[in-house]
Amino acid sequence: MPDADGDARAAIMAATDRALREHGYADLSISRIADESGTSKSALYYHYEDKDELLVAFLDHTIERFSADVEIESWDDPEAGLRSLLDRLLPTDLDADGRAFQAALFELRAQAPHEAVYRERFTRTDRLLREAIAAHLEAGIERGRFRPVDPEATAQLFLSVIYGGMLERVTTADDDPVADLRRALDAYLAFLAAEGDG
Amino acid sequence: MPDADGDARAAIMAATDRALREHGYADLSISRIADESGTSKSALYYHYEDKDELLVAFLDHTIERFSADVEIESWDDPEAGLRSLLDRLLPTDLDADGRAFQAALFELRAQAPHEAVYRERFTRTDRLLREAIAAHLEAGIERGRFRPVDPEATAQLFLSVIYGGMLERVTTADDDPVADLRRALDAYLAFLAAEGDG
Numbered sequence: 001m002p003d004a005d006g007d008a009r010a011a012i013m014a015a016t017d018r019a020l021r022e023h024g025y026a027d028l029s030i031s032r033i034a035d036e037s038g039t040s041k042s043a044l045y046y047h048y049e050d051k052d053e054l055l056v057a058f059l060d061h062t063i064e065r066f067s068a069d070v071e072i073e074s075w076d077d078p079e080a081g082l083r084s085l086l087d088r089l090l091p092t093d094l095d096a097d098g099r100a101f102q103a104a105l106f107e108l109r110a111q112a113p114h115e116a117v118y119r120e121r122f123t124r125t126d127r128l129l130r131e132a133i134a135a136h137l138e139a140g141i142e143r144g145r146f147r148p149v150d151p152e153a154t155a156q157l158f159l160s161v162i163y164g165g166m167l168e169r170v171t172t173a174d175d176d177p178v179a180d181l182r183r184a185l186d187a188y189l190a191f192l193a194a195e196g197d198g
Numbered sequence: 199m200p201d202a203d204g205d206a207r208a209a210i211m212a213a214t215d216r217a218l219r220e221h222g223y224a225d226l227s228i229s230r231i232a233d234e235s236g237t238s239k240s241a242l243y244y245h246y247e248d249k250d251e252l253l254v255a256f257l258d259h260t261i262e263r264f265s266a267d268v269e270i271e272s273w274d275d276p277e278a279g280l281r282s283l284l285d286r287l288l289p290t291d292l293d294a295d296g297r298a299f300q301a302a303l304f305e306l307r308a309q310a311p312h313e314a315v316y317r318e319r320f321t322r323t324d325r326l327l328r329e330a331i332a333a334h335l336e337a338g339i340e341r342g343r344f345r346p347v348d349p350e351a352t353a354q355l356f357l358s359v360i361y362g363g364m365l366e367r368v369t370t371a372d373d374d375p376v377a378d379l380r381r382a383l384d385a386y387l388a389f390l391a392a393e394g395d396g
Contacts, residue, residue, distance in 0.1 A: 024312055103311035110308035112369035113301035114222055123370040149385060156375050157382035163365055164358030171310035172321040177354050184355035187347060191389050 009047055011037055013061045016054065021100040025107035030054070052117075055108065059121040062105070066125060070132040078140030079193055082158070085133065089162050092182055094169065103170040126159065133158045137192075146192045154192075161185065207245055209235055211259045214252065219298040223305035228252070250315075253306065257319040260303070264323060268330040276338030277391055280356070283331065287360050290380055292367065301368040324357065331356045335390075344390045352390075359383065 015037030016028075023032055030051055034041045048054035069088055094102070112119040134155035140146035165181045213235030214226075221230055228249055232239045246252035267286055292300070310317040332353035338344035363379045 026309075026312070099311075103308075106304075106311075107308045109365070109369050110301075110305040111224075113297070113304075114224070116371075119369060119371050123372050126366055126370055126375075127372065150378075150381060153378040153382040153385070156378040157359060157386070160359045160362030160366060160375070160379055161355060162358075162362065164360065164362035167307070167361055167365060168324055168358060171307050171317060172324055173314075173317050174321050174325065177324075177358070180348075180351040180354040181358055183348060184351040187351070188355070188386070 005047075008039075008043070009057070011039075012044060012047060012054070013058055015039075016058045017101070020058075020104040021097055024100070025104045028055075028104075056117050056121065059108065059118065063121060063125050063128065067128055070129060078136045078143065078145055079189060081136045081139075082133065082189065085136070086158075086162070086182070086185060089129075090165050090178055090182065092178055094176075094178075099170050102166050106167060106170065129162075130155045130159050140192070147194065149192065158185075203245075206237075206241070207255070209237070210242060210245060210252070211256055213237075214256045215299070218256075218302040219295055222298070223302050226253075226302075254315050254319065257306065257316065261319060261323050261326065265326055268327060276334045276341065276343055277387060279334045279337075280331065280387065283334070284356075284360070284380070284383060287327070288363050288376055288380065290376055292374075292376075297368050300364050304365060304368065327360075328353045328357050338390070345392065347390065356383075 015033050019028055019032045019036045030041050030044055034044050070085060108118060109122055112122050134151045137146060137151040137154055141148050165178050168177045213231050217226055217230045217234045228239050228242055232242050268283060307320055310320050332349045335344060335349040335352055339346050363376050366375045
């Protein structure tokens with residue numbers, strides 16, 4: 001039996017994604033999401049009470065995609081695993097569409113200090129990513145491939161670097177800082193791996 | 199001769215600072231800044247055309263304070279210099295007032311992808327901080343106290359860690375991530391200093 005309600009919600013999430021990339025968070029409206037989804041405002045209001053409820057659902061949807069994204073594919077090479085995570089979260093090249101999406105997510109995140117429902121979602125995203133990074137580090141330490149660093153603290157360092165780089169990349173007019181950042185992270189990964197290679 | 203215009207502007211900047219900490223960026227208004235400054239809205243409009251012009255002036259004012267904050271006091275101990283920068287930008291303890299101010303700055307920063315005047319200011323702040331960090335690193339490398347890392351790339355890593363930590367600290371409900379972060383940065387500084395100690 002097809003899940004008509006689920007299909008409609010999935011279509012709304014995809015339309016919200018497109019509308020956010022195109023208009024940003026500040027200029028997002030139910031009308032614009034309806035335009036993107038090719039449906040009516042009232043159809044949207046049937047599924048979500050207001051823009052805020054829809055955006056929280058969108059954050060949940062985004063976290064779900066993230067979870068799949070950071071799933072550990074291979075435990076055999078923890079250094080390659082960390083690099084592949086970095087490639088996905090902090091790619092050297094990011095097209096205009098990707099930048100627009102990250103900019104919109106930061107606009108949403110900037111609401112988190114005042115909005116508990118947003119704060120809860122970003123807390124969950126951060127925990128998910130931090131745990132994925134820590135799992136790679138732990139696997140590397142266990143296999144003698146990484147120095148015995150504190151996996152929690154080191155995972156937090158990686159995560160902050162990723163967020164800082166994402167933020168600077170979309171909010172400054174300089175050359176993209178990410179190329180420099182990835183170079184510094186390569187040196188840091190080499191340091192982490194230094195003792196394990198022997 | 200007293201600079202009445204300069205004094206009035208300084209008072210408005212201080213009032214904007216207080217109003218931002220209290221109400222955040224989204225709920226900031228010229229009325230609220232006037233309330234904080236104990237002056238009238240029309241007095242504010244005499245100095246600034248609108249809220250946007252006032253906020254750009256506030257960003258310039260904040261950058262000036264930052265510049266004084268990151269000035270290098272001592273070249274004798276680059277590691278202590280870097281730690282003191284971290285203490286100022288990413289203190290382990292941050293009170294509610296400090297958190298509110300950083301939250302408001304992120305709200306302003308989230309406008310930067312769409313607002314060139316904001317983007318220009320954050321570009322300037324980032325450059326200032328990156329150059330201050332790189333200067334410490336270069337001094338340390340020159341004196342044989344740090345490994346010969348790439349100072350630009352490594353400064354970018356420090357800066358992204360600082361921004362990421364600041365952002366996570368004010369937008370999540372978890373325990374403050376900064377204690378873990380500072381621990382990881384201590385290990386990283388020990389790595390940087392490792393060869394120079396010999």
